[in-house]
Amino acid sequence: xxxxxxxxxxxxxxxxxxxxxxxxxxxxxxxxxxxxxxxxxxxxxxxxxxxxxxxxxxxxxxxxxxxxxxxxxxxxxxxxxxxxxxxxxxxxxxxxxxxxxxxxxxxxxxxxxxxxxxxxxxxxxxxxxxxxxxxxxxxxxxxxxxxxxxxxxxxxxxxxxxxxxxxxxxxxxxxxxxxxxxxxxxxxxxxxxxxxxxxxxxxxxxxxxxxxxxxxxxxxxxxxxxxxxxxxxxxxxxxxxxxxxxxxxxxxxxxxxxxxxxxxxxxxxxxxxxxxxxxxxxxxxxxxxxxxxxxxxxxxxxxxxxx
Ligand code: Q46
Ligand code: ZN
Numbered sequence: 001x002x003x004x005x006x007x008x009x010x011x012x013x014x015x016x017x018x019x020x021x022x023x024x025x026x027x028x029x030x031x032x033x034x035x036x037x038x039x040x041x042x043x044x045x046x047x048x049x050x051x052x053x054x055x056x057x058x059x060x061x062x063x064x065x066x067x068x069x070x071x072x073x074x075x076x077x078x079x080x081x082x083x084x085x086x087x088x089x090x091x092x093x094x095x096x097x098x099x100x101x102x103x104x105x106x107x108x109x110x111x112x113x114x115x116x117x118x119x120x121x122x123x124x125x126x127x128x129x130x131x132x133x134x135x136x137x138x139x140x141x142x143x144x145x146x147x148x149x150x151x152x153x154x155x156x157x158x159x160x161x162x163x164x165x166x167x168x169x170x171x172x173x174x175x176x177x178x179x180x181x182x183x184x185x186x187x188x189x190x191x192x193x194x195x196x197x198x199x200x201x202x203x204x205x206x207x208x209x210x211x212x213x214x215x216x217x218x219x220x221x222x223x224x225x226x227x228x229x230x231x232x233x234x235x236x237x238x239x240x241x242x243x244x245x246x247x248x249x250x251x252x253x254x255x256x257x258x259x260x261x262x263x264x265x266x267x268x269x270x271x272x273x274x275x276x277x278x279x280x281x282x283x284x285x286x287x288x289x290x291x292x293x294x295x296x297x298x299x300x301x302x303x304x305x306x307x
Contacts, residue, residue, distance in 0.1 A: 051154070079141070081110050081133060168230060179263035189274070190281070
């Protein structure tokens, strides 16, 4: 197997590009896919300050590394979710990465600062753990970006993640979610801009990028992921990809290019119903935002008596 660019021995093949790469050319490939994603979707301007949501996993640490190499001013944000040893470990990987490169890492601790963890919160609210976790992370990432006056929050969602989410949204024709599924969501009243620069790179490429570049990341899966629907969708999409390389990219980019705009009206309608949360001021379609409702259920606090 030879590198497509320089013909030296290859270390990884990327079937959807019908290509194999040596280490240097693979790094060039990853850098280039991030550059193109940022350019094609007009995600970031060179001078913008970016807050990278880092979980200690391969995608977010690779993203942080790639954004720094691309010249962005990028700080990290780690949210401790209180998922036992998994959270302790993942925090260590995020901190080690930041310390070894002398980077700024902002930390938010859900149990310490908000009085509940994801296992307790999801049980109290009778929500699936990933649903309680997802809404908490979205809320806390946004809050940290606004508090720190960052221009954008960058998350490590990759091609596999986004294709699986799209499959779930299409299977249920979730119009609101489809309207919001795009690699860049512009800033609006109370919301920081959100960007997903890894949308053109797959999970396997991100693991390879970390290994080849000496980035240590948490390998264990989150113990609460069991039963997450998206894992099943990923398996199905992997089978499709096996039979027809490029299927995932075609599915996802086809949606971005030809279908996403069709749901734009739904997004506009939703934005018109937003108002500040009575407790925390975050934009919400209800009186109290989903995060504050989760906190109330998990901790028993009374809205209005805390801030
Ligand atoms: S951390 Fe949270 Fe993930 Fe764990 S509970 Fe689910 S969403 S699986 S990225
Ligand atoms: Zn709120």
